[in-house]
Amino acid sequence: MVRKIFLDKISSVTKNLKLPHEVTISSEIPAKEGTLLAVRVMEDKSVHNLFELVSGRMSTTHKGDVLVVALGNRRALKRFVGEIPKTVAVDDVLHLLSAAGIAGICTSINRIKVAGPVRLRVLGAVLDEHKRPLNIHNFAIFPRVQKVAQPIPLILISGTCMHVGKTSAACSIVKFASRRGLKIAAAKMSGIAGLADVERIKDHGARHVVSVIDAGFTSTVTSKEKVIGIVKGAISFLAEKKPDAILIEFGDGVYGEYGVLEILKDREIQKMTAVHIGCAHDPLGAMKLLEVCKEIKMPLTFIAGPITDNEVGKRFIEKRLRLPGFNALTEGEALFDAVIERIK
Template identity: 40%
Template sequence: MRIDVDKIASAARHVVSHTRVVLGTTIPAVAGTVVAGRVLDEKSTYKELEDAHGRMRTVHRGDLIVGVLGSRDALRGYSGVVPETVAPGDILHLLNLGGVIGRCTSVNPDVGQPFRVEILGSVLRLTGDDRQGEPASILPGPVPLLEELPQLPPVVLLAGTCMHAGKTAAACALVRRAARRGLSVGACKLTGVALRRDTLEMEDHGAFVAHSFADAGLPSTNTGPVVPAARGVLAAVAEHRPDLIVAELGDGLLGTYGVMDVLTDPAIQRSVSAVVLSANDPVGAWGAVQLLEPLGLRPVVVTGPATDNAAGCSVITERSGVAAINARQASEAFGDHVLDGLRGAPSLRVVAGRR
């Protein structure tokens, strides 16, 4: 069956580029399968779908959309899983703005109930003379999974206590300051749920290349080959020969998105030049430092809502011994603090002192 869809989610952008798609009745119930569905609701909050270009488009009842089967486990959003079986006519849910579709298991009241989506079928990949096609998947993606890492430029990892802790804002501030100081900056997102918004924002702030785990074929990182995908993403950015890589870890240290798996990978650890911690409150900042120190990844600075005023900053520094600088209110000081600690890195010796 051929249909014309109204919106193609960004999670499917590497597989589906045209609004006319061919559907099949066999739907592999695994993360990454590309599906088409009919939206059954209208919403007043959390009502958009990010398209292939990164534009947020309002979703309406009756819209035909293309998304990707996947799971999510978001404190500030929806939790959901890929059901054991999926068939045409099943009712699933739109779990995030990037087009990840699954069965919702838990809802944060701030975002309301998720869009219900009636599954119409799998989107078929047609190749050559094959008129039957096969169900399309975003895995493998254009960025290969890697078991080893090549030599990388200095890498700054940005981790946080949970989602909405200010990691992307900190990453963008660091990218901006590094670019202003004459560095060529590559950026990436290694964990989370598929959405272009954060990497596009990093590009807007001066990164000349940006990739994410979705480019490696993962709709989210709470299942699947998270560490090989992270290695592949770092290597893909490094191919462009940046002076510095700014890498954000979506979700929090104790979440289910594989953040600790990435942080404890020996190959990735060897490539890390600095860790920036974003925290929502001073207690979270203190606890995160305790988690990171045994890994040899003591943060060089704490930022995020916990540093929104001097009260938080002073408590964090007193209790943890780590500098606390707000990346939004003092972006230059924040960026300089991180970059000045990287002067020993070979590719930064010449330019790290520029203003």
């Protein structure tokens, strides 16, 4: 069955589609990553009810809201774990796995950190003007590639986990680069789709910023070949803008399930890397991150993150790890100066 429906809220994962609020939906639903669905919010929640709009503004969900979401997978250590069901039908119940509008079946949650996800009732697949199901895969602004067309200096920021200061480090670097007249392009290249970090980096002065959404994916919970191709596609796309360097922040941790380790192992990416900043919460995490990155031939250049919040952590970095440590919030300019010395 095909019918018209009005969308109350349009999610940020659809940003490249420019959807109208009135759309056509069908009861025939492909259970594939990126398929767009119209869903109805089943409950009011006081926590974990955020919904990122296509504008980038953070809204909230309310019982009865009609939303557009995309099917996707998530593997967040401190949030939700979820997957695309094998089949999806009208009236099925899905879960909102991320604020950007990624939906699937929640299989596990961090019960210490979060409550359960918002439940969603499936209304149908959103169709294009030719009555075909819409999928964000078909609206990528750059393709996956096997080889970077134009080598360019890379500034990589990885970490032990999510929420270890990676985006703060990225913002400090692009802010001072902008003030010094340097052009830095940036990418958020692993993890789950979302605009919050992308917009934050852009607000600090990055000339061009892309994410996994722009590659047509809801997350990088995918095969090794696809993840590396996404990153190389982003590098090739951004290199066309003629920046002085490209900064890439990797969401989640090196040992997470979003493909960061595979990306860091790639020889072509290693050759282009001028700076590799590792972010960690604590001394043991920083030591292991240093060890792992050295083993895969992508050594760390500097350490950042909460471990640098006072002299205890900084002394450990300098004496035990024998690397410079910078706090991105209080020593942002010093971090930038150290980075730019490696790019000249």
